[in-house]
Amino acid sequence: IFILFLVLKRLPDRVKIVEVGPRDGLQNEKTIVPAETKIRLIDMLSDSGLSVIEATSFVSPKWVPQMADQMEVMKGIRRKPGVSYPVLTPNLKGFQAAVEAGASEVAIFGAASELFSKKNINCSVEESLQRFEQVMVAAKAAGVPVRGYVSCVLGCPYEGKVAPAKVAKVAKRLYSMGCYEISLGDTIGVGTPGGMSEMLEAVSKVVPVGALAVHCHDTYGQALANILVALQMGVSVVDSSVGGLGGCPYAQGASGNVATEDVVYMLHGLGIQTGVDLPKLMDAGAFICHSLNRRTSSKVSQATHCKL
Amino acid sequence: MHLCEFTYAYSTNTNCFKKNNNIGQYLFVCHLVLPFLHHPKGTFTISEQFETQGQTFSVLIISRVSPGSTSERNHTSDSSVFLEVGLGSRSCFKQNDPLISFQSLGAHEYPEFVKIVEVGPRDGLQNEKEIVPTEVKVQLIDRLSDTGLSVIEATSFVSSKWVPQMADHTEVLQGIRKSPNVRYPVLTPNMHGFQNALAAGATEVAVFGSASETFSRKNINCSIDESMLRFEEVLNAAKDQQIPVRGYVSCALGCPHEGPIDPSKVTEVAKRLYEMGCYEVSLGDTVGVGTPGSMAAMLRSVTREVPCRALAVHCHDTYGQALANILTALQMGVCVVDSAVAGLGGCPYAQGSSGNVSTEDVLYMLHGMGIQTGVDLSKMIAVGDFICHSLNRKTNSRVAQARGSQL
Numbered sequence: 239i240f241i242l243f244l245v246l247k248r249l250p251d252r253v254k255i256v257e258v259g260p261r262d263g264l265q266n267e268k269t270i271v272p273a274e275t276k277i278r279l280i281d282m283l284s285d286s287g288l289s290v291i292e293a294t295s296f297v298s299p300k301w302v303p304q305m306a307d308q309m310e311v312m313k314g315i316r317r318k319p320g321v322s323y324p325v326l327t328p329n330l331k332g333f334q335a336a337v338e339a340g341a342s343e344v345a346i347f348g349a350a351s352e353l354f355s356k357k358n359i360n361c362s363v364e365e366s367l368q369r370f371e372q373v374m375v376a377a378k379a380a381g382v383p384v385r386g387y388v389s390c391v392l393g394c395p396y397e398g399k400v401a402p403a404k405v406a407k408v409a410k411r412l413y414s415m416g417c418y419e420i421s422l423g424d425t426i427g428v429g430t431p432g433g434m435s436e437m438l439e440a441v442s443k444v445v446p447v448g449a450l451a452v453h454c455h456d457t458y459g460q461a462l463a464n465i466l467v468a469l470q471m472g473v474s475v476v477d478s479s480v481g482g483l484g485g486c487p488y489a490q491g492a493s494g495n496v497a498t499e500d501v502v503y504m505l506h507g508l509g510i511q512t513g514v515d516l517p518k519l520m521d522a523g524a525f526i527c528h529s530l531n532r533r534t535s536s537k538v539s540q541a542t543h544c545k546l
Numbered sequence: 547m548h549l550c551e552f553t554y555a556y557s558t559n560t561n562c563f564k565k566n567n568n569i570g571q572y573l574f575v576c577h578l579v580l581p582f583l584h585h586p587k588g589t590f591t592i593s594e595q596f597e598t599q600g601q602t603f604s605v606l607i608i609s610r611v612s613p614g615s616t617s618e619r620n621h622t623s624d625s626s627v628f629l630e631v632g633l634g635s636r637s638c639f640k641q642n643d644p645l646i647s648f649q650s651l652g653a654h655e656y657p658e659f660v661k662i663v664e665v666g667p668r669d670g671l672q673n674e675k676e677i678v679p680t681e682v683k684v685q686l687i688d689r690l691s692d693t694g695l696s697v698i699e700a701t702s703f704v705s706s707k708w709v710p711q712m713a714d715h716t717e718v719l720q721g722i723r724k725s726p727n728v729r730y731p732v733l734t735p736n737m738h739g740f741q742n743a744l745a746a747g748a749t750e751v752a753v754f755g756s757a758s759e760t761f762s763r764k765n766i767n768c769s770i771d772e773s774m775l776r777f778e779e780v781l782n783a784a785k786d787q788q789i790p791v792r793g794y795v796s797c798a799l800g801c802p803h804e805g806p807i808d809p810s811k812v813t814e815v816a817k818r819l820y821e822m823g824c825y826e827v828s829l830g831d832t833v834g835v836g837t838p839g840s841m842a843a844m845l846r847s848v849t850r851e852v853p854c855r856a857l858a859v860h861c862h863d864t865y866g867q868a869l870a871n872i873l874t875a876l877q878m879g880v881c882v883v884d885s886a887v888a889g890l891g892g893c894p895y896a897q898g899s900s901g902n903v904s905t906e907d908v909l910y911m912l913h914g915m916g917i918q919t920g921v922d923l924s925k926m927i928a929v930g931d932f933i934c935h936s937l938n939r940k941t942n943s944r945v946a947q948a949r950g951s952q953l
Binding site (some may be wrong): 299390427430431432433456457458459460462463465466467486489491492493497503504506507508509536537538540541542543 | 551600803834836837839840853863864865867870872873876893896898899900904907910911913914915916929945947948950951
């Protein structure tokens, strides 16, 4: 007699797309875009069926000039019922400004790499987590849900390889602090399917997979393959950016975020529902690329607009 | 990877599997089909589904019971059942393993080695607008020969009237340095092309069929059946000369004219090419419209008739789906992947969009997963730089873009 064990997982029926174009995307575009353009982009995205659109970031404009118009954008967008418009808040000050501007959901950003944390937000991972705890306390009191991000989950531009155990540790901390969802980011896009599944295996032991999201960068073209593996492991929330907005600050000229259009194309092809209307999404992508005077990074958009 | 063949015993009234008390805690999977399993060699029992962390998994336990044993007699019904795993990815079970340990969550078996078939010089250049001088083609192939590739599609013996880029086929084939560890197949659409190829020194050829009638007629001006007859001629002549022949099936996941293509049609053509004598059949997503679901469905169908080891996937990246589709194919046991350096070759059906998947990006993924290819990525990037510079165009490879721009 021989015995064989095999664990199978089926793909989710539904995947929630978290659209980060207006924040993560625009933040990494060189051209500063006026508030009206940002507002129009977000409004167009609201009409495409997305249920979560990251609107802006309450960081100091000194650090991120693109997000200087945070108040104006937050107050200017049309809030579609059923759609959530989270904003980034690196600390208590940012949180308070966000709430004042009308934010009803916020996000905090941790790192799985010490060096990256120091270079990116000027403090250690532990220090950042303590700052976030302050935000969590205030958010709980105000009844504001908080999403946690972990960056460098599949590699760090400074440290190189990142141990899955480290990612799990930070993810667990953010989750226990009260974040309703943890988005695991392959910040420089170096991950491949093997690394993705190894990392998810470690993290899903300490955070329920239903509370996990993946935020894949397409810098090395690996994003869709990595997302596929994540889906196979039970993840059903995917971050992406319309038009693939946002280059990579660590590899100039290279691409950054994965394009929402390409993700939606794959998901719909797999029979997975997203609620997103792809043509309307492509319209939003075309609009913002035109405003930025740049070509879309979405292959689906390129192919669709180039039909002979 | 070996394939075990078995059937399952299950109870038709409850549509669940009988629990084998000897096994203990691990439990089963409910439905679906592993289509390549046939020829029952024993009976297996499978048991219950369990939930963990709020996610339902299906855990399959197969215990093989020797035919004629007491346990076998206890099974209530004996219909054979097919099991499909998740997306249709299959797991290959090792025969004669006494005990196989628990596979971790989401783990898939991947091949240890993947053969890359480099089609840049032919499929790539063929779809580039600028006519490339012979010396550049020769240099490209010579540089590729030094990267560790074992197969480089060199050119195409089609009429220069149809494909002006390949007009210099004879000069190219005769001009390249033939590395001893590398093969240089050439396309031969018919006997005429085959004979010219032979005269020029070709030692391996390829024939191109289609899973779509409309595409066949528009692309090579004849029906699928007519094209198969032409190929049979080539195959017969090739057999006489001991020239191996590779078969291609285009539009495997969709046709620019017909739209979606039925997997059974792909299977029909692939099977025909294989039975004719092609040692390998490359399944091409010609317009890049496929997604992992359609790839899995197509491969499930084809692998019923053509062994996995004789299959290759030729994915286009027009909709950005290529790597995800290739990953799916690997999960299903395919271990030969076609790609083009720098992602050369746009899509003739969507001007301005990309075509072939970049060899560099495929290598990055495979190597990242610990899969060997024998190819040196850095050398490949350098070759990509060379040809893009010669063509005065930007690379389509994201890896090359990222590596080329490190701050």
